[in-house]
Amino acid sequence: MAAQPGMGVVVENFDADSAEDVALLKKTVYRDKIAVLRGLDLDVPGFLALGRRFGTPEAYYEPAYHHPEHREVFVSANVEENGRRIGVPKTGRFWHSDYQFMPRPFDLTLTSPRVVPARNRGTLFIDLARAYEALSPELKRQVEGSTATHTVRRYFKIRPGDVFRPLGELVAEVDAKTPPVTAPTVYEHPHTGERVLYISEGFTESMHDADGRSRPDLLRELLAATGQLDDEPSEVPVHLQTFEAGDVLVWDNRALVHRAVHTDTPEPAVSWRVTVHDRAAA
Template sequence: MSFDVRPLSNALGAEITGLNVGQALDNVTFKAIRKAYLDYQVLVFREQSISPRQQIEFSKQFGPLDAHPSQGTNHPKGYPEILIVSTRTENGRDVGLRNAGPRWHSDLAYRKRPALGSMLYAVELPDNGGDTGFANMIAAYDALPSTLKNAIDGQLATFSSKREGIDTSHPAIRTHPETGTRSIFVNPQLTSGIEGMNDTDASALLNDIYAHCRQARFIYWHRWQPGDLVFWDNRCVLHIADHSRLDDPTYIRHMHRTTIAGDVPY
């Protein structure tokens, strides 16, 4: 089963065309997808038309699935593995998680085993807005000024979730378990401090690192198209959602997300 791979930016990301992920994949095809995933960190599978079950089955090929804390009732009936990310309302209530990812982050970074990757499928899209930004933390680490690199290397950071009441320590700079590359793991949404450092010094260091990571040379902004299924590597990529139209009642963005469980960072 052949498919085409086309880089989407100089930073990261590749477009996959000519492949139906709803069909069973042979080993050769799966290995080629996994290689592209490791090479580009973000894969965009174009022109997909998949059911919740097909998304779940495709996701499971990369590892066991993890549950997002917001899933609760925010999933399609009969498919608790899927988190609905949506601005739709029914009977005055949100049908899914409305304001997901307002700041740069890596999914579930506050858990002992953060997510390996996430898949987001476009079910319904607005005429404009709702783009997703992806930042290459391998490239950002490689280009980190020596003063910042020396200050953050070897540090343990605290990652927190008020919703789950969790505080977890992980390396601020983590090693990718499959490629051996190093990347910046701290992020503005979920990192609450650095162990052994006072809040003032930790905030100053983290803010300098975040400013470095926000440079355009590390970022790809994805403009969604109908049928897009996007799969990103949470071990070395940060992402953020464009919420500029979130309060617009005509803005409908309805997505299905699956999350692949990961390992303990080191």
């Protein structure tokens, strides 16, 4: 396993059928945050089977994102397959942790790039454990005992069948399927013991301090301090992870926020994703 500058490792000759390789890789991901498995080139059943070796996958709540034969596989694609659209285009163009709006955080994300654009490709990552450590003593004091509320409202993608529906009706449906979730702003990572600042520009809607007061000012300051507001400088490094078709990326979804890099021109792009609960954390 070769270390990359700043974050992550590249793994050659990974054996997806080896319990020893899977256990070692899981430890490596929790330590180094990202692993790139070179040249696995798995089919959909093989990719899902690999995800199950790391934990328990859960299907995304919106069926439009499902692979037609394996609902636990999330598909991001801007091309048609056999004359029909599979998945949803241009997903993840904002800072987020996968499924942060769900009641129980997911531990690991696996992605398999299938069609990779020639330009402007990759995924950006920020380590929110490192970001918390970099906060000033005053910001750490203000965050202690606070809570953050997460919701999918802001980046919910309008479906073809939603045309002409009243906005209030649509918002009510979104809240019924995925009610806003409130959790501690900082929590202890169950696998590493690190303190993680669990907020994102995409899904964190509001924040309240230890006395229950709404703190939009504090939320914005934390997002800026962690590098999630593009128009403001940050001391926290942003890591660009590149990949090739056939690779598999595995990352620590509890510690990282990420944002996809998309081209401004319509280059073909297809990727699969499986997000899992690590059974060791149950």
